[in-house]
Amino acid sequence: MRSARRRLYPTMPAILFVTLIAYLAFAGWDGNIISIVSGLLLSWFIPGFTLMMVLYPNKLVRINTLVMSFVISLIFDVLVGAALELLNFRLNESGFVVGLWLITITLLTTSNFMRIRGIVSPNRADLKTIYKLLFDKIKKSASGSRSINSNYIVPFILISILLITASWAITINIQAAKTESKPFTALAIESLTADLSEKNFRVVVYNQEKKPMVYRLEMRRDSIVIAEWENIMLDQDEQWVIELLSSQVVEPSDLWLFRSGEDQPYRQVHLFIP
């Protein structure tokens, strides 16, 4: 038992090493689950846990250690960011990853050093022992059940109901998360170039009405129509563009956008040419 207990410290570096390898192997794979999990472990758990290994080696296998590890890891995230800025480094990926790993390795080395020097003696904190205990318990309970008896029926039914209700709840929540945004149409004037000799510009109609639309665009001066574009048909997310030269607009005019079949202008902008 005692020798098994001593295996925690070789076990922990192994876990950290595997996490590092996983992180390096999968970093950059956007949305990869291994990258996400190993990244979360690195930024939200491991640095804090290694500090707990140094400060409270006898209390590692407790739920409050996990909670503290989360909070302390976030503290380390903050301090790494502050240290990078103080040392005039850029706040980039390698800075944070190297910083967090330096903290982890330093704390791990410290805890090993303390253990070797006999400063602390870990007792309950042996992952292998815990695994063994857990495994033995499962084996024992499995060997005790020669056949499916009534003791397992109720939990089995309840777990099935739980899975069904949890799936239902998740589905409902995913449905509710699909928001419907407000429909609208935008009319805008955009400059094509900053080159004053060209003085080109364009007029754009954006359809965000969540349905196909038909528009009519009029250029007016003193309420008199001087140019017109009809049957502008746009699907959702489509845009309609017309490029104009300033020579085509010699005096200040307005652009009026109408929905098909309507007399009231729907959108309006000013053509203001100096």
Next chain:
Amino acid sequence: MLKEVIMYLHRIPNNIKVLVSMIIFSLGVGLLGKAYLEVSNIERAYIFFWGGLVLCFGSVVTIGGNRQSKPIQRVFGLLLLGTALYIPIYLRNPDFPIFQDALFHVQSLELMRDLKTSQIPITFFPIAGDYPGLEYAGLATLYTTQLSINSVVQLLSLGLHIIMPVLAFYAYRTLGLEDATAFWASLIYIANIGYFFFLSSFSYGTFGVVLFLFIALLGFKKNRQGKGGAINLAPLLLLAILSVVIIHHTSSAMAAIYLTLLGITSIILKRQYSVFGVAIYSIVLWFVWLFYHPQSFSYLYGNMAPRAASILEFILKEQTQTHQLFLNSPLPPIERVVAYMYPILLLLLCALSLWNVLDRKRHLINQPKLFTEYITLAIFGPLSWFAMGPLIISDNAEIVYRISPYLFLGVGFYSALFICEWSQKNSVLRRLVLFSVTFLILAGGIIIGDNQAGRFRSNEVQRAAGPEVLTADLIHAANWLEMKYGRLNLTVGDLMSSVAFSVFGMQRTDIYPNWTPFYTPDLSAAQIFMDEQKIDYLVVDLRDSRFPPRYRYYFNQMEIYDAGLQNHFSDKPFPLYLLIKFDEMPGLQRVYDNGDIVIYATKPLLLSGSPQFSLP
């Protein structure tokens, strides 16, 4: 009959109870989700919302509220309830945050990722860059996981939100409360009016409160240690205080005040100086960081000085009701009744509890550690909270909202101390009262501290210049300006246009007094303002002319105090003629119109130029 049912329920094995509770919890979560599918039927949405919350609360209490529950069950229960209370805030607007405090931090995070420094251009709110702790944690998560900014924002907010009740639970346990009492106390703690909404957002306050609770927990442990205790607490405390100073000004100030109180009582009652030493360290760090960022100092001073004057005026001169509770609120009457019961119930529980403690004073004096903590939590808890209560009807009501997550550490402690002791006797009725009172307090906290954009999504906004107007068209306009005319143009608009064009359009909207061109009917006065301030773009949100403002002002809270304005339209829509007058101004060109949002350029279009800065 009821007693027999309860006795029967008691005999059910623990694991079966947990499984059944989990099923009920899942049902509750499903109902909460359904509330956000009922966009057109608001009554059904309310029923699903409260039905879901009752089921979630009931199942969590079954998992963690019994005397037989294991500590891991209690922690698990608190994590579940925290998650359930995060769901409504997430589902209200899953695509992006709409609360302005959160938006500023999202913008800071985005800019810090792009520019690789916290020295980011200020576009609206000056503080976020000076307290970049939340952004550092966000960057660490962003870089290590490769997730999108929105995912990191949601994940980090959720993680911080659900850890708060657990930290409160451990703090109460450290104070010597039984596990079951500590569990109920942490349920009352999360009934603080900030927890449901403010502390669900991606804001430095959320992170700050987590660290405040962590420091409080370590402070109690330190106090318990006595003289010559182990040194393993010190590094944790020092690191936590250092990081809270970098994260949030109010949280670090509250941590310093709390530690000072604990330190002083510890010196008086125990002749122990170590906690006071930590308090001095926290005070020194707070000031060092503030002086290191003079801009923050001047901003905080500029903000606090008129507030302090206003509070003094409220206390000393007139106590008129300037801040009407539930003004134009869409809340059902029953919810208002629960909201009014909230302070009454807490006052009653805390008063009875304090009375009990006073009654046992002689007994407590013999236990100086306990007495130190009781006194600290009484002052930094119910006494301060109730002393600040009247401010809720003043113009400084926001302070009560902001301070509540800190003071509730004491309020939760004293409330639970009384009600749990009272319900200990083997009486089913008393257990039911414990359940009902705690749920009512939690419900009151949710109602008072509700989502400022309205609890549910609706087809049409009800108020102007508030978070609910952050709709797709406003964001399209902000994105359009950035895409076509670059970043950091000086842009003037109402409050939420300023926020949207700052965060989604990366424009500079830090203009003061931004209400001037809108209030004046005089076109030349408006033009003079635009010329003097060198404004590039002016944004009009025509919804201001259809709805009264969310926060009693359209542009900036200081507009209420502008003596030069004859009328500041606090409770009525902004006059349309003042908004469409810009069409008549020869110096302005209407360049964008999407129905509600109109953008005017102040220079001839072709001179507007190209982006003024680009990403490295």
